[in-house]
Amino acid sequence: MNSGYKTIVFYICGTAALGGLLFGLDQGFIANSLPTIRKVYGLDIKGAEHYSAILATGGVIGALLSGIFARYLGRKKSLVLSGFIFCAASLVSAFLPPMAILSTCRFFLGFAIGIASFIVPLYLSETAPAPIRGAMGTLFQLLITIGIFLISVTNVFIAKWIANPQTALPLMFVVIVIFAGVMFAGSLFLPESPRWLMLRGRKDQAMAVLQKTLNTPEDVQREIKDIEGTLGNHGVQMGILFKGYFIKILLVGILLQMFQQLVGINVMIYYAPTIFGYAGLTGIVAMMTVPTVNVLFTFPAIRLVEKWGRKKLLYVGALCMLISMVAAGVAFIMIGNQSDPAMIATAPKTILLAAVIFYIFGFAVSWGPVAWLVCSEIFPLQGRELGMTVTTMVNWTFAGLLMDNALTFMQIHGNASIFFLFAFFCALAVAFVAAFVPETRGVTLEQIEVNLRSGKKMRSLGDVTR
Numbered sequence: 001m002n003s004g005y006k007t008i009v010f011y012i013c014g015t016a017a018l019g020g021l022l023f024g025l026d027q028g029f030i031a032n033s034l035p036t037i038r039k040v041y042g043l044d045i046k047g048a049e050h051y052s053a054i055l056a057t058g059g060v061i062g063a064l065l066s067g068i069f070a071r072y073l074g075r076k077k078s079l080v081l082s083g084f085i086f087c088a089a090s091l092v093s094a095f096l097p098p099m100a101i102l103s104t105c106r107f108f109l110g111f112a113i114g115i116a117s118f119i120v121p122l123y124l125s126e127t128a129p130a131p132i133r134g135a136m137g138t139l140f141q142l143l144i145t146i147g148i149f150l151i152s153v154t155n156v157f158i159a160k161w162i163a164n165p166q167t168a169l170p171l172m173f174v175v176i177v178i179f180a181g182v183m184f185a186g187s188l189f190l191p192e193s194p195r196w197l198m199l200r201g202r203k204d205q206a207m208a209v210l211q212k213t214l215n216t217p218e219d220v221q222r223e224i225k226d227i228e229g230t231l232g233n234h235g236v237q238m239g240i241l242f243k244g245y246f247i248k249i250l251l252v253g254i255l256l257q258m259f260q261q262l263v264g265i266n267v268m269i270y271y272a273p274t275i276f277g278y279a280g281l282t283g284i285v286a287m288m289t290v291p292t293v294n295v296l297f298t299f300p301a302i303r304l305v306e307k308w309g310r311k312k313l314l315y316v317g318a319l320c321m322l323i324s325m326v327a328a329g330v331a332f333i334m335i336g337n338q339s340d341p342a343m344i345a346t347a348p349k350t351i352l353l354a355a356v357i358f359y360i361f362g363f364a365v366s367w368g369p370v371a372w373l374v375c376s377e378i379f380p381l382q383g384r385e386l387g388m389t390v391t392t393m394v395n396w397t398f399a400g401l402l403m404d405n406a407l408t409f410m411q412i413h414g415n416a417s418i419f420f421l422f423a424f425f426c427a428l429a430v431a432f433v434a435a436f437v438p439e440t441r442g443v444t445l446e447q448i449e450v451n452l453r454s455g456k457k458m459r460s461l462g463d464v465t466r
Helices: 007-016 018-041 045-073 075-093 099-127 130-161 165-187 194-199 203-213 217-231 238-242 244-262 265-278 283-307 310-335 346-377 381-413 417-436 445-453
Strands: none
Touching: 007 018, 007 099, 007 130, 007 165, 007 203, 018 045, 018 075, 018 099, 018 130, 018 165, 018 265, 018 283, 045 075, 045 099, 045 381, 075 099, 075 165, 099 130, 099 194, 099 346, 099 381, 130 165, 130 283, 130 346, 194 203, 194 217, 203 217, 217 445, 238 244, 238 381, 244 265, 244 346, 244 381, 244 417, 244 445, 265 283, 265 346, 265 381, 283 310, 283 346, 310 346, 310 417, 346 381, 381 417
């Protein structure tokens, strides 16, 4: 990472990426709070799945409207809105309202996450200088993993220290309220995206932001010229929907986000303690393995995404996940139909634990940050909000399908079945990356757009012409 960049660049990107922290807090909330929620509200497995999955429903709606918010409110005000909704929905949940209201609050938390999962990568890609755009973009995923880890730790301690679930559950929600307040306050002081300002015809304001983030007047003028070269006009070009090049890159983004979910990550994030329990693994190992490994191995991605590039990381991650999902399936085959955890042998437990650790490593260094990063880079400026809207909705749609059906699928088809299914999707993901995903490391968003409009193959959009 180039230490020559102004400190304010890292402040801006770090503050914006706090939306990822809240994303992670709400994603990781279920794993170690689900037993407490079930005790307080008397939920069965299917009821627990529905409560978990309603977050994704809100995420789809939030993503659907995020393009409108991003276009007309701007990137900054959209982040402020997201932070406010996080605060409000978490605060109401802390009062343990009736289940219908609690579910509504979880829907609105998903709505806020849908906005954040759209706006944060978009804002970071448009604000960070190109040479460190990848590293700054991975902050979003890093803070997601930190959020998952923090809420997992606090929920474990709250559940162990406070025996009364009626007291423990409100405290679990209060943790989210505190962090949501920090994100909401911080977002009030962010500058607007210079590219959005240019879209709105506010060149002077865009230059003022760039003067804060770039080192020299020459850099500012070069950036302004590049942005102007891709603007076309300042309105929303719905006609871009009918452009062949946009349809092609939209399909790339859709498949990228689809595969990010079909490799199974949210099943592991949400239900790892439950899945480990099926194998007789309980206690701190079951509750903290996934969030701990997830956060630790996301740190290398910040460096590797610029050193190795996006595409190589996607290859490595998919292959790691494929191997580990096959191993997890084998572990459950070895366990068979054994219902007594005490009778399960050590070998399959060890294989399952190692497989999950290797799987989380593979995802954390690759598909976790890179799928969001690439989707924030590949769309032309006039269609960027639309592209990000559709691809984020796809991500949440498939996340919801998995969350709402994974445990039931395992009950019907056997515990091993779902892991082999995930392994199959990992193999498909490798083929997809090879055929269609471009390498965008170190390439300006404007150069990517020029290549797209000129008809280059999707996998060649990162090629730089001099």
